[in-house]
Amino acid sequence: MTIRTRFAPSPTGPLHLGHAYSAMLAYDLAQAQGGTFLLRIEDIDTSRSRPEWEAQIYDDLAWLGLSWTQPVMHQSDRLPDYRDVLNTLWQRGLIYPCVCTRRDIAASASAPQEGTPLIGPDGIVYPGTCRQKTAAQGSLPDNVALRLNMRAAHAALGDAPLTFTEIGAGPNGETGLITIDWRHAVEGIGDIVLARTAMGTSYHLSVVVDDAAQGITLVPRGADLFDATAIHVILQRLLSLPTPAYHHHRLIRDDAGKRLAKRDDARAIAKYRDDGATPQDIRRICGLP
Ligand code: GLU
Numbered sequence: 001m002t003i004r005t006r007f008a009p010s011p012t013g014p015l016h017l018g019h020a021y022s023a024m025l026a027y028d029l030a031q032a033q034g035g036t037f038l039l040r041i042e043d044i045d046t047s048r049s050r051p052e053w054e055a056q057i058y059d060d061l062a063w064l065g066l067s068w069t070q071p072v073m074h075q076s077d078r079l080p081d082y083r084d085v086l087n088t089l090w091q092r093g094l095i096y097p098c099v100c101t102r103r104d105i106a107a108s109a110s111a112p113q114e115g116t117p118l119i120g121p122d123g124i125v126y127p128g129t130c131r132q133k134t135a136a137q138g139s140l141p142d143n144v145a146l147r148l149n150m151r152a153a154h155a156a157l158g159d160a161p162l163t164f165t166e167i168g169a170g171p172n173g174e175t176g177l178i179t180i181d182w183r184h185a186v187e188g189i190g191d192i193v194l195a196r197t198a199m200g201t202s203y204h205l206s207v208v209v210d211d212a213a214q215g216i217t218l219v220p221r222g223a224d225l226f227d228a229t230a231i232h233v234i235l236q237r238l239l240s241l242p243t244p245a246y247h248h249h250r251l252i253r254d255d256a257g258k259r260l261a262k263r264d265d266a267r268a269i270a271k272y273r274d275d276g277a278t279p280q281d282i283r284r285i286c287g288l289p
Helices: 017-032 051-064 079-091 104-111 149-156 182-189 204-213 229-238 269-274 281-287
Strands: 004-007 036-041 095-098 145-148 162-166 176-180 193-195 218-222 243-249
Touching: 004 017, 017 036, 017 051, 017 218, 017 243, 017 269, 017 281, 036 051, 051 269, 079 095, 079 145, 079 193, 095 193, 095 243, 145 229, 149 182, 149 229, 162 229, 176 182, 176 229, 182 229, 193 204, 204 229, 269 281
Parallel strands: 004 036, 162 243, 218 243
Antiparallel strands: 095 145, 145 193, 162 176
């Protein structure tokens, strides 16, 4: 099997060192085995995505010495594909509409009888208020958030072990064959949103559908996404899609040890370029050869 890796930035701000690390690692891993490195622009959040950031991404990646196979996939072109997948999940009774606001969820999760709200990969674990609407009636509803019914997903997949191969390491050093714990999925992840009202999809749904559409065999990305991988593997199984291997890498931190965010423009690749750094300097800072 030839290796296919990808870098999947959202064009919502400048690429910083953490992005450069992910991109160079994905490129190097593909190159080392004569494989293919692909790019995907994750622009489903149209309120924050900007063409000028996309242009800057191409410019920065080319400056870093990377090249990628054309065409570049854009998630904004793929809304009908996401809708098809949601429709399948809907017909199988695995998703349900949710009308709760963030405030409703926070209030209901912190009601005195609930104890301390549980925090999952997407924030507060949804307390299940709208779950009884699961039974699919009629066609897939529009303009409403859709949540995965994690209990129904468990029932559909049964108790066969769900695993993925970790080539890098999770935040606590998790590596090798990782088994997903259903109890954690149901209680600690819960009914995550698969389609947001304004987008018609979500990061989790799109990333799974698109990694499969691009034939990705290895996903290099930051260790902050390690916990979300359980969601991705569950979706892959529900949709009969292959599970790639994952290479979660350490996060590049600032001098104070804080992880970098898009707003940390001081760490933007463009800023390093302006300051006279070379691509080799960026590789060295990221610990890459
Ligand atoms: N667009 C996501 C990000 O920039 C990609 C995450 C992933 O690689 O799965 O964080």
